[in-house]
Amino acid sequence: MEISTSILLTIALAPLVGCLLAGFFAKQVGRVGAHSITILGLLISCGLSFYVLYQITAGNAPVYNHTIYTWFDIGRFNASIGFLIDRLTAMMMVVVTFVSLLVHIYTIGYMADDDGYQRFFSYISLFTFSMLMLVMSNNFLQLFFGWEAVGLVSYLLIGFWYKRSTATFASLKAFIVNRVGDFGFLLGIAAILYFLGTLDYATAFAHAPSLIGKTLTITQNTQWDAATVICILLFIGAMGKSAQVPLHVWLPDSMEGPTPISALIHAATMVTAGIFMVARMSPLYELSDTALSLVLVIGATGALFTGLIGIVQNDIKRVVAYSTLSQLGYMTVALGVSAYAGAVFHLMTHAFFKALLFLGAGSVIIAMHHEQDMRYMGGLRKYMPITWITMWIGALALCGVPFFSGFYSKDAIIEAVHDSHRWGSGYAYFCVLVGAFVTATYTFRQMYMTFHGKERFKVVEHHGHGDHHDDHHDSHDEHGGHEPGVLDHAPKESPWVVTLPLILLAIPSLFVGMFTVKPMLYGNWFGDAIYVQHFHNVLEELGKGFHSWWQTGLEGLTQLPFIFVAIAFVITTYIYLFNVALADKIKRALYPIWVILDRKYWVDNIYFAVFARGGVMLGRMFWKGGDAAVIDGVLIDGSASMIQRIASAMRRLQSGYLYHYAFAMILGLILLLGGYWLVGGH
Secondary structure, eight states, X not given: OOOOHHHHHHHHHHHHHHHHHHHHTHHHHHHHHHHHHHHHHHHHHHHHHHHHHHHHHTSOOOOEEEEEEEEEEETTEEEEEEEEESHHHHHHHHHHXXXXXXXXXXXXXXXXXXXXXXXXXXXXXXXXXXXXXXXHBSBHHHHHHHHHHHHHHHHHHHTSSTTSHHHHHHHHHHHHHHHHHHHHHHHHHHHHHHHHOOOBHHHHHHHGGGGTTOEEEEETTEEEEHHHHHHHHHHHHHHHHTTOTTSOTHHHHGGGSOHHHHHIIIIISGGGHHHHHHHHTHHHHTTOHHHHHHHHHHHHXXXXXXXXXXXXXXXXXXXXXXXXXXXXXXXXXXXHTTOHHHHHHHHHHHHHHHHHHHHHHHHHHHHXXXXXXXXXXXXXXXXXXXXXXXXXXXXXXXXXXXXXXHHHXXXXXXXXXXXXXXXXXXXXXXXXXXXXXXXXHHHHHHHHHHHSSSOOOEEOOOTTOOOOGGGGGTOGXXXXXXXXXXXXXXXXXXXXHHHHHHHHHHHHHHHHHHHHHIIIIISOTTGGGSOOOGGXXXXXXXXXXXXXXXXXXXXXXXXXXXXXXXXXXXXXXXXXXIOTHHHHHHHHHTHHHHHHHHTGGGHHHHHIIIIIHHHHHHHHHIIIIIIIIIIIIIIIHHHHHHHHHHHHHHHHHOOOOHHHHHHHHXXXXXXXXXHHIIIIIO
16 A cells, blocks of 8 residues: 555645635635634644554555656756655654644634734744655755745744844844754755765665765865764754754744744754754764764753753743753754664654643743743642643653653663763763753742742732733733733633643643554664664664563663652752742852853853854944945045046146147157157167
């Protein structure tokens, strides 16, 4: 049973059709039409993605790898649009379309009173189309198209509330930082074309062993290994898109976009594109231990140090954003020890519980009249039972508590790093182990500050006044026009279009790990989609000790990662439920460390001082020194003034007096005769 081309085209194009109709015919279709069309497109796309996954797993359909359309064919180079559908792609398609569908439904409630309602639905459908083109591509050119399109639409979405200067700044920051990564990515694709002579995945991977021994001459005495150069350049692209240190700075600021977009960008789609890409390129990465060690060290640094920043955040969305940075570090660490299946498995489980946490945070923000500061929350569990329960499921999955989906993927990564002998694995093991404690600390702190303890807000009823909770869209910095912690009426549970996606995401956050851990991690479920050299295969070694999900969960209760989580649980429970004043005492005692974390290690300040201000100074130098002084002053104005001076001098010779002309003729004759005499007449 082969996969139908028409089905694949429908999966990819259904969100695009919804985007175009909602965007270009916004007035004609109206609000209901915009969300109906886009949700229908996503429903078709999601349903068919599940069908394709079923075909390729239960139906034993062969891998689909065909060109749909050839753009150009010049000599031995060609560019085409085509699809490669194997188990890796099919799984990604399901995750992307499922999370995106729930985000679309959730948006109906969250953006109900926003003026850009149709525009928002158009953007998120375009985002989904771009992501599908990225994961379904069978060649590097189409991958790059999807890669850039995702970056462009994320710029539009982060800056959706364009009247707000902070949103505009955040969108520009995301766009520029991603361009840095994309430049490396483009160079990596160019290097593949140069060394392997093709942009097609299958051909490039088949010829990958030919890279062994090939070098790239940098200087006369410096030569770099070709495979290492290609892999590092491609990973620079992943560092930008998947927000790895030091190109991570755009992701926390992207919280300026509406909450549904935070979930879409940070859960299943944009930030995981880099992880997916490295896993897809496993035949290339297996040729370079140097590149994999770099991936390992950068991922480990992000897993620990960006997580630490989350502990000092008070904005409910920013806590979840820093947790995304940390979890992306875990995925990158897995890639670095050749546990590609572990990275992709964590990508899948993370997509569900992180989307759940973001959408849950959005539900809280709606109830709090768009207040995002957790210091003005507390005691919300009695007002919002569904949001409270579902967010706790997401929180426990994020912390890696045994039997929750996050445990199976996160625990496997920590074990794989422990068993790896790659350079940097000792440092990485320390980072991911301590990272488990850090993750639990900021997650439980967030849950207690939001849902437990005493209420830190007061309700002031304004009878006769309308509900102003959506003023937030234009005045976010003033907490939606309210004083901090002062609400017009008591918080209440969000409408069903908000809570239904929470429930549907809580189910896989709880159960998906149990049923998929054995095949995806230890059963070679991905088949030929992921290639690992035998002596690098840490997951194969781990698989020898795996018996069942139940036994693994029980063993997890006695292992170091969960012990660290339990310690964090005890500490945060004591502080935030029984001794809140202790938090301030700890802050004062560790004030220098708090400052370092609050300032985010000054990375933003350094970038702003060196690159932003440096760029402005360089531009000013070229403007004043080059454009104004040289081009305008010398070449344009200078040549004009020189001609003017010559003309004014020549004009004096044209006096109109006959005796002047006679005198000039006599003088000229004397000069001619004198010259003749000097040259040879003498």
